[in-house]
Amino acid sequence: MLGSFLAASFIGxxxxxxxxxxxxxxxxxxxxASADYGRLGLASAAFVLLYIVCHGARVWRWNYLVRPLGEVxxxxxxxxCALGFTAIVLMPLRLGEFVRPMVLxxxxxxxxxxxxxTAVVERVMDGLIITALLFxxxxxxxxxxxxxFARGAGLLSLMIFLPAIVMCVVAYTRRRWAEVIxxxxxxxxxxxxxxxxSGLLMGFVEGFKSxxxxxxxxxxxxxxxxxxxxxALSMWALLSIGFDxxxxxxxxxxxxxxxxxxxxxxxxxxxxxxFEFFMTRGMGLFVDMDVATLAAQxxxxxxxxHVLQLLVIVVPGAWVMxxxxxxxxxxxxxxxxxxxxPD
Numbered sequence: 001m002l003g004s005f006l007a008a009s010f011i012g013x014x015x016x017x018x019x020x021x022x023x024x025x026x027x028x029x030x031x032x033a034s035a036d037y038g039r040l041g042l043a044s045a046a047f048v049l050l051y052i053v054c055h056g057a058r059v060w061r062w063n064y065l066v067r068p069l070g071e072v073x074x075x076x077x078x079x080x081c082a083l084g085f086t087a088i089v090l091m092p093l094r095l096g097e098f099v100r101p102m103v104l105x106x107x108x109x110x111x112x113x114x115x116x117x118t119a120v121v122e123r124v125m126d127g128l129i130i131t132a133l134l135f136x137x138x139x140x141x142x143x144x145x146x147x148x149f150a151r152g153a154g155l156l157s158l159m160i161f162l163p164a165i166v167m168c169v170v171a172y173t174r175r176r177w178a179e180v181i182x183x184x185x186x187x188x189x190x191x192x193x194x195x196x197x198s199g200l201l202m203g204f205v206e207g208f209k210s211x212x213x214x215x216x217x218x219x220x221x222x223x224x225x226x227x228x229x230x231x232a233l234s235m236w237a238l239l240s241i242g243f244d245x246x247x248x249x250x251x252x253x254x255x256x257x258x259x260x261x262x263x264x265x266x267x268x269x270x271x272x273x274x275f276e277f278f279m280t281r282g283m284g285l286f287v288d289m290d291v292a293t294l295a296a297q298x299x300x301x302x303x304x305x306h307v308l309q310l311l312v313i314v315v316p317g318a319w320v321m322x323x324x325x326x327x328x329x330x331x332x333x334x335x336x337x338x339x340x341x342p343d
Contacts, residue, residue: 007116012268019277023299024292031296043242044308050234051312054227058085061223062100064216066116067184072108079320080104082092086317089310093266097123117208121168127161129224130260137254145285150254153261153278172208232256242304243297258282270310276302 059081066072084100091099095229101115134154138147171178187194236252239245248257262278263271279302280289289295 009185010268011256011266012070012271012273015267015277017273019273019280019302020108021288024295027292027296028113028135028299031300033301040242040304043238043240044304046241046310047234047238047305047308050230050237051309052232054234055085055312057223057227057230061220061227062118062122062325064220064223066104066110066115068082068213068216068341069110069114069118070108072104076104076107079324080107081322082316083207086314086321089270089313092269117205123223124161124164124168125220126265127157128165129228130257131157133228133253134257134261135185137257140250141254141285143285147285149281150258150285153258157261158265168298169209171205172212175205178205228256238305238308239301245283245287245294245297246302247283247286254285255279255282271306275306 044169059078062081063074063077067076080100083103084096087096087099088094090096097119098116101112101119105112105115119292131154132151134157138154139149166212166253182194182198185194232249235245235256236249239247239252259278259282261273262274262281263275267274276299280298283289283298283302287294287298289298
């Protein structure tokens with residue numbers, strides 16, 4: 001764990017250096033000294049309200065992926081999400097991605113491998129949606145800034161997520177192929193190991209049930225549209241009320257796409273560094289970063305978005321940890337919501 005933390009911290013520091021390199025710190029100080037904090041406070045309040053809706057949609061949509069695996073209460077799913085999303089932003093290298101399935105498996109009795117598969121499906125779908133959004137935005141882009149960086153990020157994302165969704169579908173529809181591959185590879189080394197991996201794989205494949213349930217998948221996609229729509233809208237509200245940068249909602253959606261692809265890179269705790277770097281690169285498509293006063297506003301905007309998002313995500317997780325420690329701590333027995341877990 002120490003090695004992971006050090007590696008993640010190095011990545012985060014590297015991205016933070018890239019983001020801060022050439023930043024006009026004197027202009028940032030001047031901007032902060034003369035800023036209208038009443039206006040920034042109003043903008044921050046608007047952002048938080050919209051981002052609460054965004055985060056709520058993110059939590060709610062997982063219900064549609066886990067319900068096909070068995071009986072589970074909304075309360076159990078919400079608690080697992082509160083802890084899991086908090087872990088994602090606080091743990092290095094995105095290791096917190098494993099927390100949400102683990103917590104729900106312990107509290108509900110649903111198969112951990114299937115729950116992990118739903119998290120994979122969710123991440124792959126998000127990756128494809130955001131990549132498609134980025135390419136649509138670049139296709140309609142009429143600015144003068146170079147787009148090679150954004151296009152390269154989109155192509156890299158496509159190379160990762162398109163094969164991933166194909167593999168998910170093939171694994172579900174041709175599970176016998178997966179069993180044969182395991183048998184012909186690991187089985188030659190150890191039949192016991194092959195049997196264990198095959199059992200895990202079949203449990204994992206069960207997590208893809210939501211992909212073939214049209215109604216569930218439709219509801220998931222609807223909640224996903226709400227999630228990403230309010231995500232972009234919250235950033236636009238903060239920018240339009242609190243800053244003088246003049247981006248429209250579609251341009252902010254473009255910035256969000258660049259940012260999201262960037263923070264998918266495993267890095268340090270709280271995504272510090274890569275969040276600021278990819279935010280500034282996205283904003284650079286529409287703001288002349290060579291103008292010191294504009295670059296100062298972009299820097300403050302990026303940090304403010306980051307801090308406010310962390311607050312909305314971490315506060316519910318801290319509340320759940322305080323009220324239901326058994327969901328988080330391995331040394332405390334976990335109980336399902338139907339068995340009297342604390343409210």
